[in-house]
Amino acid sequence: SQQGEEDPQALSIQEGENATMNCSYKTSINNLQWYRQNSGRGLVHLILIRSNEREKHSGRLRVTLDTSKKSSSLLITASRAADTASYFCAILGGNTPLVFGKGTRLSVIA
Amino acid sequence: GAVVSQHPSWVICKSGTSVKIECRSLDFQATTMFWYRQFPKQSLMLMATSNEGSKATYEQGVEKDKFLINHASLTLSTLTVTSAHPEDSSFYICSARDSTGAGEQYFGPGTRLTVT
Numbered sequence: 630s631q632q633g634e635e636d637p638q639a640l641s642i643q644e645g646e647n648a649t650m651n652c653s654y655k656t657s658i659n660n661l662q663w664y665r666q667n668s669g670r671g672l673v674h675l676i677l678i679r680s681n682e683r684e685k686h687s688g689r690l691r692v693t694l695d696t697s698k699k700s701s702s703l704l705i706t707a708s709r710a711a712d713t714a715s716y717f718c719a720i721l722g723g724n725t726p727l728v729f730g731k732g733t734r735l736s737v738i739a
Numbered sequence: 740g741a742v743v744s745q746h747p748s749w750v751i752c753k754s755g756t757s758v759k760i761e762c763r764s765l766d767f768q769a770t771t772m773f774w775y776r777q778f779p780k781q782s783l784m785l786m787a788t789s790n791e792g793s794k795a796t797y798e799q800g801v802e803k804d805k806f807l808i809n810h811a812s813l814t815l816s817t818l819t820v821t822s823a824h825p826e827d828s829s830f831y832i833c834s835a836r837d838s839t840g841a842g843e844q845y846f847g848p849g850t851r852l853t854v855t
Contacts, residue, residue, distance in 0.1 A: 664846075669830070669851070670848075670849070671832065671846060671847065671848035671849040672783075672832065672846045672849075674845075674846070677843075717782060717783070721844070726771075726773045726785055726788055726834070726836075726844065727773075727834070727844050728785065729775075729782045729783045729784075730782060731781070731782045732782050734780075
């Protein structure tokens with residue numbers, strides 16, 4: 630299956646702490662993308678990392694990609710209550726559509 | 740950035756009726772669009788791939804006669820849920836691939852369908 634799998638399934642942290650979510654996949658990829666989704670809302674694109682990249686930053690977000698281990702991680706630093714959401718990784722391989730993992734539900738407690 | 744719109748945002752319909760959901764790419768052309776479905780607290784599941792001017796490709800387990808897809812132009816794809824039943828209640832999200840870009844997919848805001 631091309632589906633990415635996030636780990637952990639759910640995570641609860643205190644405001645100000647860092648949150649780390651992992652994504653593993655099984656096939657070769659062109660790129661890997663992370664999305665956020667607030668409850669009952671649409672997807673918000675966070676960051677895209679290409680297969681030849683190892684690390685990308687965007688504000689408080691840091692994404693790493695290890696193609697040898699077929700894994701990626703999303704780090705949110707100095708978390709805020711507004712970061713509470715579900716986070717999905719999605720992989721793109723060849724000309725196929727994005728395939729989503731099951732997501733990590735992050736709760737940031739103020 | 741590229742914008743994809745969906746209409747309606749939410750719809751409530753009676754069991755047995757049909758509902759049409761529109762997906763439009765507003766500032767780019769999309770020869771390929773995708774339809775996803777998401778049940779509460781679950782991930783997005785790809786339903787079908789919609790190609791402009793040709794028949795859609797459905798994922799395994801998705802009934803093509805129930806979920807009619809039409810991609811009549813480079814900026815519009817429609818999903819019609821025919822003879823809707825309560826189990827069809829879900830969040831439907833479309834995505835469009837920029838034909839001129841590097842294959843980026845852009846997502847619509849989703850349509851929440853409730854069948855009573």
